[in-house]
Amino acid sequence: MKITDLLKKEGVSLNQTVADQNAAIDLMVALHDKVGNLNDKAAFKAAIEAREAKGSTAVGMGIAVPHAKSAAVKQPGLVAITVPSGVDYKSLDGKESNLLFMIAAPEGAADTHLEVLSKLMTMLMDVNFTKSLVEAKTADEFLSLIDKQEAERDKKEAEKEAGKAPAASAAPAKKTCNILAVTACPTGIAHTYMAAEALEQSANDNGISIKVETDGSGGAKNVLTDAEIKAADIIIVAADKNVEMARFNGKKVIKASTADAIHHSADLINRAIAGDAAVYQHSGPVEAGASFDNESAGRKAYKHLMNGVSHMLPFVIGGGILIAIAFLLDDYSIDPGNFGSNTPIAAWFKSIGGTAFGFMLPILAGFIAQSIADRPGLAVGFVGGALAASGATFAAPGGNVPSAFLGALVAGFAAGYLVNGLKKITAGLPAALEGIKPVLIYPLCGILIIGLVMCAINPIVGALNNWIYDILEGMGTGSTLILGALLGAMMATDMGGPLNKAAYAFGLASLAAQNETGFMIMAAIMVGGMVPPIAIALATIFFKKKFTVAERKSGPVNFIMGLSFITEGAIPFAAADPLHVIPSLMVGSAVSGALSMLFKCSLRAPHGGIFVFPVVGNVAMYLVALLAGSLVGCFMLGILKKDVEQ
Structure with missing residues (x-):
């Protein structure tokens, strides 16, 4: 173009x-x-x-x-x-x-036109x-x-x-200096590129080499590597918005605006040559999207995961609280099986909350993919997460098998690395086709391939789901304590995923039998699902060093989530540290499920959390089971989780 x-x-x-x-x-x-x-x-x-x-x-x-x-x-x-x-x-x-x-x-x-406009600037x-x-x-x-x-x-x-460019200006360098720069403006359309061009021209006039990273509307270009940053003498950050600064820790940094770079680029370059800058000392957490070449594979995966989790969190909290309000405003006696939507006002709140919740998995997968592949990964990740939620398969309509939270995680990483693969494959295309890559090649090929991937993943998770259900059905009620502990642990394993859904489906089937054993099974399942968010909320209060500042601020919201039987409130915390958080929550939920069975607590409603406690059999001991499991989960978190770097 x-x-x-x-x-x-x-x-x-x-x-x-x-x-x-x-x-x-x-x-x-x-x-x-x-x-x-x-x-x-x-x-x-x-x-x-x-x-x-x-x-x-x-x-x-x-x-x-x-x-x-x-x-x-x-x-x-x-x-x-x-x-x-x-x-x-x-x-x-x-x-x-x-x-x-x-x-x-x-x-x-799509931002294909921005490449053209940046050239004009x-x-x-x-x-x-x-x-x-x-x-x-x-x-x-x-x-x-x-x-x-x-x-x-x-x-x-x-x-x-092609390596045939004429040599840089013959003007003698005032001082040998290795300069890097970053330019960025809020819209990323004009000032970003004009500032970069001005710095490059002034550096060339001084016989100095410079590499400039442009953080434009089409994503970061000419990104600085860790090796380049390590070798640099000084870094110029000409930006009118926040850019990732943690990577410059310990380096001399000159901070300026894009206007300074455009109008006074020569002054900035002269300052850089003279070494006129303080050493930058970073404080605070590393911002999402930071790139460190020497990170381990695990650390990089964690960074990508946290990018998805941080963007997903507002949807979980906002949607979950609105659903909780729906239960608070509803009348359980009208139709226990439709609790949360019996009255118009409750149905309205539940509809809005459910819509917000519906974005959770696409947002998680989309921003994991974006962290890996930058903006081109976003659309492919969104679609992968949506397919995990809808359960698309190769089967005929009606044969969909949702893979939920675990499927969305797979979709996010698969989409990100898939788009990176497409970037490498298309790297040799003519420059004239550069503009159509982000608007045509990446989304078309990426969405098609992620669709095929998820159609293969979803049935596998579905088969696992059915297998688990068959095992539960085969157990019967021969050992109520073991069954209650197992169902409780399953509710905390993947929180909305196949194991959670298998346990819940078993509870619904047991509830349909309309006998005391079925009511006890449903009670154990709901209390097991209430424990994870409550345990998280307690842990953010009692073990503050185990959580980031952002996690401590959002932690208390999980009291509302847990009391409303919205297990998904714990997902962001579990996703951030699955190896320590999930086992802790499983143990706490297992304790609650087993105690609920031991105390012969019963429940005739399929949902509702604390709002249906008036119809719980042996409600006092049910509260004891909930509190005991939540405290066990909380202290397990305190033992297993490591202190975080604030």
């Missing part, structure tokens, strides 16, 4: 005279609307104004690049105007702007080029100048990649 594929002749208006910034915005928005890039002109203007309210998009040197991502944009596009007499666009350098481009980017759409750093654009007499001449400059730039980039 070329720049002029986004910038049409009808979108170019030359030699204009505009009164002020607002008039310039109106003119460019009208051009976008004329070209057909918008589906809501007023909404797009509001998005542009909202972006300007955060800080002027005039980058100085007579250039302004207003831009916005909005649902009001029908298709990505670019318009341009020249104002030879200048317009006050509130530029940081105090100069009026006479060359203005306005970028319209669709919200949630770097081209605009050439003063002679921008001067020729301002002096252009016709739209055809304007577009021709852009095409020519783009062709020359592409040729140089191709020669550079």
